[in-house]
Amino acid sequence: MAVRDYLRERFFPHMWCPGCGHGTVLNNLLRAIENLKIEKNDIVMVSGIGCSARISGYVDFHTLHTIHGRALAFATGVKMSRPDLNLIVPMGDGDALAIGGNHFIHAARRNIDITAIIMNNRIYGMTGGQFSPLTGYGKLATTAPYSNIDHDFDAVSLATAAGASFVARTTTYHVKQMADIFQKAILHKGFSVVEVLTQCPTYFGRKNRAGSAAEMVENYKKSTTPIGSKASQENSDLIERGIFIEKDLPEYCGEYDKIIQKAMKGK
């Protein structure tokens, strides 16, 4: 099946701004799914609210476009009912870690087999450029005109501490790595978190003088480095990318199945 078969082109042009990184995420997600040869009928995509969540409108999968921050809770319900399906949950940084933060850490703790993608553009785009929990100290936003005093979460550390069994980070510059990580995350049996650094030239970029979209993408090349690289050891300001955690832990639905067997004693 070709990538285009997974797209709902009739809804194009999409709603993202010129230069937005979300299209790159969509592109690589579909390439990953194409490489894995997953049937449309075996995928359910659940999304919340925000620019990122609109991904679900452009893919030709069974989709559940829900409310802000709750996508993982729905996905959990779907997975509990149909453990055989692949659940993919694209979220924005605010969707995943502000309003949805509680659901995020608990989904990670359960290690339920869902692929969670955090499209981190460090801003609330759709509502007009307010700061998010990933904006970072000293940055500007429409609601932090004199600079932000909130410190940001490290999404990778948070997911790791909360118990996710697959944790990775990549950027919209590193598209081959992104597709590769998506593939591994989807195949991984357990809660997989992929943080993708993705540019919002319209709000974060403009407010923080980060340059054009191309410059922002270019900057992902300069400001990141593979996990454990020499550059990383020499310069702690560099952001590491790659797969941080990949371990085999009991998966939630599998564990629950055992409980059902135990309770029913083979009835």
Place this chain on the structure above:
Amino acid sequence: MAVDITVKIGGEAGQGIQTVGDLLTLVCHKAGLYVMAINDFESRIRGGKSFFQIRISDKPVYAPHHRVNLLVALNQRTYDSYKDELVPGGISMMDVKGEPEENQLPVPINDLAVKAGKKITANTVAAGACLGLLGAPFELFESILKDRFEGKGGDALEMNLSAARLGYDSVKDAKFPWSFTWQFGDPKGSVLNGSKAIALGALAGDCRVAAFYPMSPATGIMVNLSSLSDDFPLFVEQAEDEIAAINMVIGASFAGVRAMTSTSGGGFCLMTEGLGLAGMTETPIVVVNAQRPGPATGLPTRTAQGDLMFVINASQDEFLRFVFAPGTPSEAFEMTERAFHLADKYQVPAIVLTDQTLNDSLYITERPLSAPREIERYVVGDDQIDSPSEYRRYAITSSGISPRALPCSGKALVLVSGNEHSEDGHISEAITDRMNMVDKRNAKTPAMLEEMRPPERYHAESELLLVGWGSSKGPIRESVDRLREDGISAGCVHIADIWPFRADLVQKALSSCKSFFVVEQNSTAQLGRLIREQTGLVAEGSVLKYDGRPFFPDEIVRGIKAYLD
């Protein structure tokens, strides 16, 4: 002689009041008697002031009585607090230090327990003494203890039998004016509280996924469901909060299984956004709201009927829903099952509105609980869709009900959105889509109204009618009997199928009376306001109780008489 005795067992939380109450209930049930028992406790695990109050009768009883014949005081504080509730001649059985009061019957409960083997058997001693005073044959108690302790290992059974005998014999010379001969035939029905009835009703309705966050007085429903999962494949998930719980349930239902959540008012507040999503996406779910007094934390372990207007209107904008308010465990069972059926049929959320009294009180349920032979699922597969590849989840139909395909079960692709959408489920802000979808969702109204059953009427031809809903059904009925004994032409109307509101049927039920009064456990007569809004009929007055305790028939009688005088 007619039997109608109230026994109140009081003490600190953790003293085993529940055990004494359970034993009494089981013995009475086995003897063929009727019982109704309320549980009163504070929001704490140890200490404080709690009681279990059981009414024992040879006729069906569905309400507690406000006066006590026998008080079992496990501490002095219980006696001090409740001695004024004793009827003339009533006694308080208790450990007494020093000279007993006239209404005290000293029984060295703790010493006898130690004598039986362990202090922990004090509850069995107390139950034995109670049953001795009531004139129960000891063999009956013995058989209940055998059922309970046999196979528990060790000397549990032997010790409890000895404790029971010591307690029973300790009162053999005491005079209890209401002692009676225990001959009532076979056990009547089964002993059930609302929580268990709802759990069983959920199973009867083919519930396969339940998600919840602990909150009194709703938690018992999920505890019961979990304990039933040894016979039924059931996923019971304790979620991180109520927001997650309702959203998991919507996800599960979207995927194709029947699912429910249960909570109390505060949790329901957190669920309201999700409720709207179920409304917008037309995903069937069942939500139980077991009411307690609020707002905020309110009185966590007590009872109220203050959420009627809230659940009818909960969540922003307008969408259809069912609301049911059962009056007994038997109705709670049937309505929960029906809530699953109707939610599925109309693709809307259904709310079962109960309260602490119904959930935690024990009732005798005589009507057998029966599950439907077959579960009718209102879903379609590819073979029932003309062109599965062009499937539209929200296709316009005259009934407003669009054929519901399940995701990943065929060629039909299922798109669902909480944003306003077009027929295919894709986000749309087009004026025609908005208008069409609101009209489509609302088009279900006439058929949903047809599903609603008429209010239950009792002495409906009377001049004066008492109107209520939910768990106050039993107390209202009994107060009607008492008013009639006093020569007052009184009847009652109980509205259990609340929403969508059948104004025509309520109007008809109230058309022939001279005046009607609403009887509710809130401070603003919410049902009275609803009836006025929907029918234009205005209640003559109201009997309202909002102290967090269940209604006693006597309070209703007094409330109505105050209007008549």
